[in-house]
Amino acid sequence: MSELLDFFNARTEEMVERLEHIVRFETPTHNKEYVDRLGEYITEVCESMGGTMTVYPLETVGNLRLATWNADAPGKPLMILCHLDTVWPVGTLETMPLHRDGELLYGPGALDMKGGVIIGLEAVRGLVDRGELPDRPIWLLFNGDEETGSIGSRELICDLARQCGLVLVMEPAAAGEGLKTWRKGIARYTVHTKGRASHSGNAPEAGINAVIEAAHQALILHELNDLPNGTSVSVTVIHGGIAMNVIPPEASIQVDVRFLKASEAERVDRAVKALQPVLPGAEVIVEGCIDRGPMERNAQMVRAFQQAQAIGRSIGLEFGEDGSGGASDGNFTAAMGIPTLDGMGAGGIGLHAAHEQVVMSSLPRRAALVAQMLVDWDVDAVIQG
Numbered sequence: 001m002s003e004l005l006d007f008f009n010a011r012t013e014e015m016v017e018r019l020e021h022i023v024r025f026e027t028p029t030h031n032k033e034y035v036d037r038l039g040e041y042i043t044e045v046c047e048s049m050g051g052t053m054t055v056y057p058l059e060t061v062g063n064l065r066l067a068t069w070n071a072d073a074p075g076k077p078l079m080i081l082c083h084l085d086t087v088w089p090v091g092t093l094e095t096m097p098l099h100r101d102g103e104l105l106y107g108p109g110a111l112d113m114k115g116g117v118i119i120g121l122e123a124v125r126g127l128v129d130r131g132e133l134p135d136r137p138i139w140l141l142f143n144g145d146e147e148t149g150s151i152g153s154r155e156l157i158c159d160l161a162r163q164c165g166l167v168l169v170m171e172p173a174a175a176g177e178g179l180k181t182w183r184k185g186i187a188r189y190t191v192h193t194k195g196r197a198s199h200s201g202n203a204p205e206a207g208i209n210a211v212i213e214a215a216h217q218a219l220i221l222h223e224l225n226d227l228p229n230g231t232s233v234s235v236t237v238i239h240g241g242i243a244m245n246v247i248p249p250e251a252s253i254q255v256d257v258r259f260l261k262a263s264e265a266e267r268v269d270r271a272v273k274a275l276q277p278v279l280p281g282a283e284v285i286v287e288g289c290i291d292r293g294p295m296e297r298n299a300q301m302v303r304a305f306q307q308a309q310a311i312g313r314s315i316g317l318e319f320g321e322d323g324s325g326g327a328s329d330g331n332f333t334a335a336m337g338i339p340t341l342d343g344m345g346a347g348g349i350g351l352h353a354a355h356e357q358v359v360m361s362s363l364p365r366r367a368a369l370v371a372q373m374l375v376d377w378d379v380d381a382v383i384q385g
């Protein structure tokens with residue numbers, strides 16, 4: 001074990017207490033006031049560690065906050081990307097109480113991702129306390145609406161990330177405290193079909209059945225699946241018809257699309273937008289688009305992972321890599337071509353579930369890894385290959 005890892009291990013209890021403290025701030029995405037309350041606390045913490053906080057006000061969700069260290073130092077900033085919101089409504093602490101059990105800390109949002117928030121803060125705090133903060137710009141970005149798709153913050157996140165040489169996304173670690181080197185992207189569509197109403201007894205032949213048209217479209221959409229290549233096209237909801245004895249004039253289907261590759265997103269997007277009616281006289285209207293590009297495990301990602309793995313080994317940490325079918329803010333930054341590593345947060349299981357839990361000993365391991373990466377990271381080696 002390295003001296004740096006020893007240093008952070010010795011701070012485990014403090015880190016857990018700080019995590020418990022921020023879990024007690026309940027921060028559902030839709031409650032701006034509560035998310036901002038935690039944001040104000042995080043501002044105090046960052047300023048107490050010598051950081052400079054810039055607040056980007058948002059109207060309906062928690063403000064976006066950027067804490068910077070060494071803003072004027074040379075080189076591209078390294079960004080630690082966190083979100084303060086959780087999926088849990090106010091009052092969840094009563095039914096899902098914060099508590100420790102052996103090696104584990106349970107509580108709403110403890111894993112996703114307040115553990116990651118603490119790891120990011122403690123990595124910087126550790127370097128400040130050791131006098132080892134490197135002479136390069138270090139950014140900690142706190143988002144307040146990640147769990148609902150970062151709709152309010154997405155553009156700002158992208159504008160800031162564009163300037164960075166590396167983005168570390170503090171989402172929960174993969175199994176075995178691995179990093180996440182791929183995430184699927186998402187596209188969502190609603191396909192409306194229109195026909196013509198008619199009495200099903202008196203004049204069924206005069207109608208154009210929008211439900212049958214929707215059924216045709218559902219089967220055509222299903223054919224777009226390419227599961228071996230990581231592309232799923234799932235017809236998940238179907239609505240149609242107005243009464244038992246009326247040939248339905250309208251129907252709609254919802255389609256959830258996930259993909260590993262941008263080229264696959266484009267293939268499916270083109271096909272969905274080109275859907276044509278099957279029944280004579282029917283109409284097909286498509287709404288929707290690619291929502292988030294994939295975080296692709298491309299050559300740049302492999303170089304970034306290998307560098308992280310080498311830095312980890314230099315301080316006595318071994319970990320692998322995995323991915324996720326779910327999206328994060330890492331999808332945005334990776335899709336822009338910015339070197340991004342995800343799953344940099346705490347180890348544990350049960351995100352978005354009643355048994356959400358953090359492995360407490362993962363906090364110092366990850367803080368040591370992030371700290372050493374901030375010191376050693378070679379931006380050019382990843383970007384240029």
Ligand SMILES: [Zn+2]
Pocket residue numbers: 083112113146171172
């Ligand atoms: Zn999360």
